[in-house]
Amino acid sequence: MKVLVLGSAGLVGVPAVIPGLEPYHQLRLADLKPHPPEIEARHETWVVDVSCPEQVEAAAAGMEAIVNCTVVRDHPVHAFDVNIRGAFNVMRAAVRHGIKRVVHTGPQVNYAYRDDFDLSPDAPPRPGVGLYSLTKYVALELCRTFAEAHGLEVVCLLFSTFVDPATDSRPRGQDTYPFQVTWRDAGQAFHRALVAEKLPSPFEVFNILSDLPHGRFSLSKARHLLGYEPQDDLAWLWTQQEVP
DSSP, X not given: OEEEEETTTSTTIIIIIHHHHTTTSEEEEEESSOOOHHHHXXXXXXXXXXXXXXXXXXXXXXXXXXXXXXXXXXXXXXXXXXXXXHHHHHHHHHHHHTXXXXXXXXXXXXXXXXXXXXXXXXXXXXXXXXXXXXXXXXXXXXXXXXXXXXXXXXXXXXXXXXXXXXXXXXXTTOOOOSOEEEHHHHHHHHHHHHHOOOOSSSEEEEEOOOBOSSXXXXXXXXIIXXXXXXXXXXXXXXXXXXXX
């Protein structure tokens, strides 16, 4: 599949999206920031400002799918331009080029469910009041509107904290945050989101986690609809001793 990846030089693009997709797809990588030289040697790279509709539309030409992992977290103007206006430009480009499959990314949007377990990504969103979470939540609703109005297939992957077990030096049992994923599992999720068969509705949201022992957030929807199966066990974040 020919895939446009927006935000590909960012904190998720380089360690997760590109390694997860490049064995299977032809990638066009687009970002304002430069890519590492070894990635530029392997892939087509563009300089694209996601807040500019003309640039996004040009980059999407000839593509079969779009992955949008652009984000600005803490600047009030740029967060609107990238998180909301950028999502609008991506969806409009998909409609104009006849691209059906779009993969959008967002943060955990159910912060208020502090005492619940087995939480589905379809639980009513509670994004909180932060600039980052609110602008990304508005983008989710914008993507939902486009998907339903134009018959698109939009997959929204929700992430929070990323872990690299090979380099993580934290002592065992020192982190009980319940929404974590390894870079490898995150990359797998992007591939599964692109190749999953037709979804039940034009817009579907998924929790993306690695295996964690608490059961607070459910992975059953991602397993069932995407065929996503985490490979990494993060139980060591929770247990203070080796399990015999």
